[in-house]
Amino acid sequence: MEHRHHGKSSATFLDSDEILAELNLKGDETFLDAGCGDGYISKRAVEKYLPQGKAYAIDAYAESIRELKEYVDENNIQNLIPIEADLTETVQDIGDGSVDVVLMVNVFHGFTDSSQKEDVINELKRITKSDGRIAIMDFKPIENTRGPPLEIRLSHMEVEKTFNRCGLEKDYLNVDIGEENPHGKSHYLIIFKKE
Numbered sequence: 372m373e374h375r376h377h378g379k380s381s382a383t384f385l386d387s388d389e390i391l392a393e394l395n396l397k398g399d400e401t402f403l404d405a406g407c408g409d410g411y412i413s414k415r416a417v418e419k420y421l422p423q424g425k426a427y428a429i430d431a432y433a434e435s436i437r438e439l440k441e442y443v444d445e446n447n448i449q450n451l452i453p454i455e456a457d458l459t460e461t462v463q464d465i466g467d468g469s470v471d472v473v474l475m476v477n478v479f480h481g482f483t484d485s486s487q488k489e490d491v492i493n494e495l496k497r498i499t500k501s502d503g504r505i506a507i508m509d510f511k512p513i514e515n516t517r518g519p520p521l522e523i524r525l526s527h528m529e530v531e532k533t534f535n536r537c538g539l540e541k542d543y544l545n546v547d548i549g550e551e552n553p554h555g556k557s558h559y560l561i562i563f564k565k566e
């Protein structure tokens with residue numbers, strides 16, 4: 372059976388500040404939360420890290436984007452732009468080379484097909500500016516821990532190889548981030564740079 376994660380959020384077990392601090396944002400960037408879920412990371416990004424910047428929050432799940440749009444309207448937030456779109460296809464609302472930093476948390480493992488993985492990477496690469504960065508954070512392949520089935524999890528080495536095939540090189544790696552568990556921390560975060 373396909374592993375599904377529509378409507379899931381890591382808000383209860385991952386700290387958005389710990390993740391966003393890894394990105395060293397200056398404050399005027401265009402940021403993309405790719406597969407944003409309930410958008411808790413992009414909400415925090417515009418609240419604290421992007422005073423002169425803006426965040427796109429993309430998800431394929433209509434309900435999440437509808438709720439995020441409601442939040443944006445109710446709170447009159449000008450610089451958070453929710454978009455319902457499938458990241459394996461061209462996102463019509465975002466032009467080539469328009470994003471400084473992409474962040475994808477707990478999403479990449481869901482692309483189980485290798486051609487799907489490459490479609491997503493190529494779309495993120497299209498959207499990203501030259502010199503821009505793409506950060507992938509995902510569950511380590513460790514048994515008996517929260518997250519997707521072990522057989523679909525990817526190591527940071529596997530993620531790196533796939534990005535390398537699409538012409539993107541590693542710029543930064545943190546192998547110990549996320550939730551504390553008996554085996555160390557739950558996640559890795561790997562950042563690729565678009566030359």
Ligand SMILES: C[S@@+](CC[C@H](N)C(=O)[O-])C[C@H]1O[C@@H](n2cnc3c(N)ncnc32)[C@H](O)[C@@H]1O
Nearest residue numbers: 376377380381406407408430431432457458476
């Ligand atoms: C496990 S949730 C993680 C959500 C959020 N990043 C977080 O950490 O709370 C995975 C999200 O990826 C979204 N997603 C899966 N495939 C997608 C695709 N092809 N395009 C856009 N979003 C997708 C799902 O709808 C879901 O909201």
